[in-house]
Amino acid sequence: MRLNKGLVFMSDTRTNAGVDDISQVRKMRSWHVPGERVITLMSAGNLATTQAVVSLLDERTKAPEERHPSILAAPSMFAVATIVGETLRNIVMRHNDEGQSAADSLFRASLIVGGQIKGAEPRLFLIYPEGNFIEAGEDNPFFQIGETKYGRPIIVRSYDPAMSFEDSVKLLCVSFDSTIRANAGVDLPIDLKIHERDDFTTVRERRFERNDPYFESVANGWAEALGIALAELPDFHF
Amino acid sequence: MRLNKGLVFMSDTRTNAGVDDISQVRKMRSWHVPGERVITLMSAGNLATTQAVVSLLDERTKAPEERHPSILAAPSMFAVATIVGETLRNIVMRHNDEGQSAADSLFRASLIVGGQIKGAEPRLFLIYPEGNFIEAGEDNPFFQIGETKYGRPIIVRSYDPAMSFEDSVKLLCVSFDSTIRANAGVDLPIDLKIHERDDFTTVRERRFERNDPYFESVANGWAEALGIALAELPDFHF
Numbered sequence: 001m002r003l004n005k006g007l008v009f010m011s012d013t014r015t016n017a018g019v020d021d022i023s024q025v026r027k028m029r030s031w032h033v034p035g036e037r038v039i040t041l042m043s044a045g046n047l048a049t050t051q052a053v054v055s056l057l058d059e060r061t062k063a064p065e066e067r068h069p070s071i072l073a074a075p076s077m078f079a080v081a082t083i084v085g086e087t088l089r090n091i092v093m094r095h096n097d098e099g100q101s102a103a104d105s106l107f108r109a110s111l112i113v114g115g116q117i118k119g120a121e122p123r124l125f126l127i128y129p130e131g132n133f134i135e136a137g138e139d140n141p142f143f144q145i146g147e148t149k150y151g152r153p154i155i156v157r158s159y160d161p162a163m164s165f166e167d168s169v170k171l172l173c174v175s176f177d178s179t180i181r182a183n184a185g186v187d188l189p190i191d192l193k194i195h196e197r198d199d200f201t202t203v204r205e206r207r208f209e210r211n212d213p214y215f216e217s218v219a220n221g222w223a224e225a226l227g228i229a230l231a232e233l234p235d236f237h238f
Numbered sequence: 239m240r241l242n243k244g245l246v247f248m249s250d251t252r253t254n255a256g257v258d259d260i261s262q263v264r265k266m267r268s269w270h271v272p273g274e275r276v277i278t279l280m281s282a283g284n285l286a287t288t289q290a291v292v293s294l295l296d297e298r299t300k301a302p303e304e305r306h307p308s309i310l311a312a313p314s315m316f317a318v319a320t321i322v323g324e325t326l327r328n329i330v331m332r333h334n335d336e337g338q339s340a341a342d343s344l345f346r347a348s349l350i351v352g353g354q355i356k357g358a359e360p361r362l363f364l365i366y367p368e369g370n371f372i373e374a375g376e377d378n379p380f381f382q383i384g385e386t387k388y389g390r391p392i393i394v395r396s397y398d399p400a401m402s403f404e405d406s407v408k409l410l411c412v413s414f415d416s417t418i419r420a421n422a423g424v425d426l427p428i429d430l431k432i433h434e435r436d437d438f439t440t441v442r443e444r445r446f447e448r449n450d451p452y453f454e455s456v457a458n459g460w461a462e463a464l465g466i467a468l469a470e471l472p473d474f475h476f
Binding site: 149150152153154156157158165166167169170171173174181182204206214218221222223225226227228229230232233234235236237238 | 392404405412419461464467474476
């Protein structure tokens with residue numbers, strides 16, 4: 001999510017190969033050059049694909065002079081998104097059936113990448129399995145990947161670019177709570193990361209574990225508030 | 239939706255063959271034998287398929303002694319669901335590519351059928367393109383077809399089998415409002431039908447037109463109430 005104050009990322013940790021094969025895995029990864037750039041990547045889709053993308057991006061950052069292209073050497077966030085997109089597409093296509101497009105592949109995945117490089121604005125991108133991407137802007141200030149529908153209405157209704165990071169976390173917890181209640185493929189723990197605009201030294205992060213007291217207070221409070229709100233709406237009469 | 243008091247049906251009227259080809263069509267159809275039975279059918283999916291299903295069911299009701307099987311002569315709601323399911327499957331398969339299953343067909347559709355026959359309980363069924371079906375019960379008291387996700391969380395949270403018809407209409411309006419805001423393929427007018435348990439003479443119905451004052455008051459009231467509810471949730475602190 002893009003705010004005036006910076007970028008907010010939230011991802012769950014549930015992954016599955018069918019409802020009888022469920023595991024926990026972190027879907028958020030950050031790269032950080034203190035004082036110069038901060039980049040966060042979130043993934044949805046085939047886990048082998050997304051882990052391969054992260055590993056490849058990671059390897060190339062370790063000896064930047066030898067392993068190009070590196071997202072830590074890219075001159076802009078647009079260049080970072082291009083590198084990430086090409087890496088994703090290459091991995092999806094390598095495992096593809098012949099004649100199949102990247103979007104139809106069993107190995108497809110989608111990514112959200114965002115961050116800021118000193119001297120430029122914070123930018124946020126949604127990357128498709130084909131490797132192309134779109135950027136968040138004033139009219140589309142947030143992206144979702146994976147199970148996007150259950151949690152979308154409350155964000156659409158309540159997003160405000162001027163909101164505080166604290167309020168955005170509350171909003172995203174409500175959104176994730178709706179999704180978790182509806183889809184067994186999404187669950188706590190949830191990872192949170194915040195890039196404050198022009199702050200290249202500290203990345204605030206937090207994991208909400210199962211039974212996290214704050215997340216529970218939001219989930220319970222929201223359930224109760226919705227019941228009250230519904231009761232207070234004008235009654236229908238035939 | 240199955241309530242202690244009877245059955246509640248709600249459907250929108252938007253149909254499309256791509257975002258550049260949008261029309262309005264009623265997706266709800268009822269059959270009524272005063273004093274004996276009342277049946278309501280709702281449809282989602284390929285419009286040619288669902289209209290053919292309704293036309294076939296309808297034709298067979300016109301001279302029941304000649305045109306079997308008729309849903310007006312079926313001895314139970316289970317038999318009604320079986321007839322509707324077989325009609326649906328036959329139409330989907332007739333237009334199918336060879337070797338394709340009904341669920342994979344471009345011409346697939348899903349149906350919800352419910353009603354009551356004198357001497358038996360009200361019953362509600364969800365019918366798949368293959369013609370098989372499941373029945374609503376205490377653990378799964380409502381069905382959705384078409385765009386099911388955006389509007390689901392509020393129903394899951396607030397459904398109560400003991401609720402009044404009036405409260406169920408309010409709840410369904412909130413659910414449809416969330417869906418309409420998120421998916422351009424769903425829109426007003428919305429049709430409502432209510433079967434009161436053991437009442438075989440009156441079927442209450444109502445169409446909520448665009449700019450319907452009640453629907454607007456619910457939509458606006460809900461947007462406002464959610465904003466207040468969110469603000470009142472406990473604040474997050476790092």
